[in-house]
Amino acid sequence: MKFLEVNKIHQGRSEILMKQIEPESVALSFWSPPYFVGKEYEKDETFDSWQAMLRQVIHHHSKALKPGGFLVINIGDIRCFKDESIPRFQAMNISMQKSKITREMVLEAKAQFPEFSRYQLAEHLGCSEQTIDRRLNGNNIRGGKYEIQTRVNLVGGPLQTYGQECGLYLYDHRIWVKDPAWANCKWTSNSLKSVDEYEDLYVFWKPGQQTIDRKKLEPQEWKDWGSRAIWFVKSVRANDDHEAKFPLELASRVIRLYTDKDDVVLDPFMGSGTTSIACIRHGRKFIGIEKEAKYVALAQENIKKEMSQLKLNI
Ligand SMILES: C[S@@+](CC[C@H](N)C(=O)[O-])C[C@H]1O[C@@H](n2cnc3c(N)ncnc32)[C@H](O)[C@@H]1O
Structure with missing residues (x-):
């Protein structure tokens, strides 16, 4: 079988393409999948197909990761998950x-x-x-009695199960505090729900030898974030070219903490290419997979810009 080349973005679905990753070649896989919140790139998913897709992608890691390697998933619980089974009440009034x-x-x-x-x-x-x-x-445009009510859907539990099924163990859990996403929180105006201001980082480990090198971060960096459960990183200001980017700073921290120079980092939901840019900046190799042709082109463009700024050739 021809393995996926490193330092390239491959177009296709990760459930399929991940079969072509060289076994035990990946030191870290870092990604943020679709969250099932109605974005354009997930419009064809049902709740069940979305879960099945995440399960398949996680399962592929048991082969792709090196022994001792890590899988870090950035995801947020769905706070406004529509649930038909909840009795429909008139929306709360202020x-x-x-x-x-x-x-x-x-x-x-x-x-x-x-x-x-x-x-x-x-x-x-x-x-x-x-x-x-x-x-x-009799309408209530903010969600009246005919609207489906919403609840919180926790995503960590299923992810932990999918990891455990294929021999990956939940090793750590950190919280990324971003800024309050007011624009996404129209429900806060007429409910007691909190604003959306953090996401989770679930860290899975494939059992195997791992050397912990305290020198890879500065002593102050260990104090500030390397050993801390809560990370304060501002979210991306303008999602103008992609609907849901994570910040470069987030990818950089994860990559610096869990890998060494020249290690291979995988992102099976590469989007605009943020993980690959962090890899280039910190001397790591990358494998990117992305299903949308327009985002593959965007990631390639961003990589090209980064390389020319650093005057590098891949
Ligand atoms: C949350 S975004 C990731 C954004 C990325 N971290 C960034 O900073 O630009 C998820 C991406 O996964 C892609 N995607 C969704 N389902 C996929 C699948 N089954 N295989 C590969 N890519 C997929 C979407 O097109 C989208 O670009």
Whole structure:
């Protein structure tokens, strides 16, 4: 079999392409998979196919990883997981903002000013346009009684099971604190849910010899993050060329902590190429897999830019 070349991004699905990785060649696999939150690149997945895909990808690591190697998965629990089985209640109201406008008052104003839009009625009655809509149509655009309710879906448990099934053991767990993702948190305005401000790093280990070299980080770096469970790393400011990048700083820390120079690092969900850029900066080799042609092209472009800045040839 022809093995996947190192220092290249390969286009295809990881469930299939990972079979072509040279056995026991990978020192670290670091990745962030689709989270099943409705991004464009996961639109064809069902919850079951998504779980099956993660399971298959994790299972391939038992062969691809070197003995003593690590698999680090960056993922976040799904906080707004739609669940049909939850009874549907009217969305919670913020008590101070409860409007005194009744349906009868709206109907009266509508009869008086039939040409008025929802917005004009709202101005006339001194309430929000949402109140008008709710009173007239029984709608609650923030999630009313006809909306499916949501809950938290923890992802660490299944990942741990998939690892254990193929001989990879959960070795460590760190939390990456990013900045509060207000833009993704429209539910916080009408619920008691917290804002989305951290993700998990699940560290799996394939049993085998591993040398711990304290010299690979500066003493201050060990104190600040190498030995710490909570990492503060700002999230990517602009996801303009890819929907869900992780920060270069995050990839750099993981790579520096779990590998040595010239080791091979795998990212089977390479996206814009962040892991490969961190590898180039820190003298590691990489294997990237990505299913979307446009992201393969983006990663290749980013690698080219990085190489020319560093005046390197792969
Ligand atoms: C969360 S993003 C990773 C972003 C990446 N860490 C970065 O910084 O750019 C997940 C990526 O996995 C890709 N993907 C989804 N399913 C895949 C599969 N089965 N095999 C390979 N790539 C897949 C998506 O197209 C997306 O680019």
